[in-house]
Amino acid sequence: MKKYNLLRLIILVLGLLIIFFTWRDLGEINVKDIISGSENVYKRIVIALSLYAIKSVLFFIPIPVLYISVGMFFPLYIAIIVNLLGVTLEITLTFFYGRFLGKDFVEKVTDKSAKLRKGIELNQQNDFIITFFLRMIPFGIELVSLVLGASGNYYHRYIIASLMGITPKLIVFSVIGNAITNSLNIGSILLFTIAILIWGIFVHELKKRDYVTFSNL
Template sequence: MKKKKISKIVLISIILLVIVLYFAVPSFNATMKNFVTQLGSLNLDAVIELIRGYGVYAAIISFILMILQSVLAPIPALLITLANAAVFGWWKGALLSFWSAMAGAALCFYIARTLGRDYVEKVVTKTGLAKVDEFFERYGKNSILICRLLPFVSFDIVSYAAGLTPIKFWDFFIATGLGQLPATIVYSYLGNLAGSTKTIFIAIVSVVALSALVYMIGKIYNDKKKANKSN
C-alpha cells in the first residue's frame, strides 16, 4: 500500500512537471503542439518529415512521439510505425517502433494501475474502455494477446484497461510483445516500400489477414485440446 502511494505521488509529480513546462516554457509548448498537430493530421508524409527533420536525434524524437501517442490514446501509432520504416529502413524502423510501443504500453499500464479508473476514463472515454472491458470478460487471460493481434482494437485503450485488472505486469508485457511483433514487422516492411495511403491500406489488410489466420489456428488448437480432455 505504501509503495503504491509513493508511485502515485511520483507519477502525479511528473504529470504536474510536464504541465508546468507546457505553460511556462514557450519552446516546449510549441514543440508539443507541433507533435500533436502533425500526428493528428494523419498525414504520413508530414510525420516522416517531422522525424527526419531532427537529424541525428530522429530516433529519440520518434521514441518520444510513440510515447506521446500511447498516453493520448486517440492518436494512431500506425503513422509513426510507417514513418520509422521510411526514415530508418524497415528492420531498424521495426525495432524502434516495437520497443517504443512496448515502452508506451508499459507506461499506460503503470498510469492506470497507479491512478485508477476515474483518470483512465478521462483519457480514453467510458465507452471505449467499456468495450475493451467486455472483450476482457469474454476472452479472459488470452485477452491481451488476442487484442494485440487485432489491428482494429485500440492498442492504447487495451494497455490502460489491462492496468485496471489483476493481471501481472510481466504477463501483460509478454503477451503485448507476442501480439505486437507480427503487426510491427508487416507495417514496417510495407511502410518501407512507399509512404502513401495505399501503403497504409495494404498494411492494414495484411495484418488483419495474418491476425485472422493466427486466431483461427489458435481456436482450432484450443478446440482440439478441449476435445482431447473430454475424451
C-alpha cells in the first residue's frame, strides 16, 4: 500500500512539474488553429482526438470549445462522430485516473461540495441514473469522471449513462460549430430537434419512474 501511495505521489508531482514548466505555452493554445492546421481529414481527426486526450490531463480547455471547433472543420455527421469518440476517450481516461486516485480523493472533493456529496450518496443506490443526471447538470466533466471512477462505479454502466447525458449537448455544440462555417440546413435543424426530443424523453421516463428527482441533487 505504501509503494502504491508513493507511486501516486510521484505521478502527481511529475504532472504538476510538466504543467508548471509548460504553462506559458499552454496558455497560448488555440484549439481552432490546431484542428484547422491540416488539410488532410484523417490528420484532423487524429489531432482532434489527441486534444481530447490532452484535455483529460489539462482540464482548462473548455469542452464546448472542442465540440464547436470540431463542428467547424468537419462535415456535421463526421464532427458528431469525432466528438463522440473524443469525449468517450476523455471521460474514459479521467474515469481511470479517478480509479487510480482512490476513495480518499472522493472524500476530499465531496467535503467541498454538498451537492456533489449528495450525488455520490445517491450514486450508491443507483449509479447509472446518477451518472446520467450528473452529466446533465453544470458540473465539470473531468471532476464527475474522476469522482465516479474513484467511487468504484462499473465502467460499462458509467460510459453508457455518461454518453446518454452528454450526447444532446455535444450535438448542440457540433451544430453550432458547423453553422459558423457552413449554411444551416434543414438536416442540421432536424438532427438538433430529434436529439433534444430523445433526451427529453429519457428525462421524462426517469422522473416518471421515480428513480431520482432534480430536487434530490
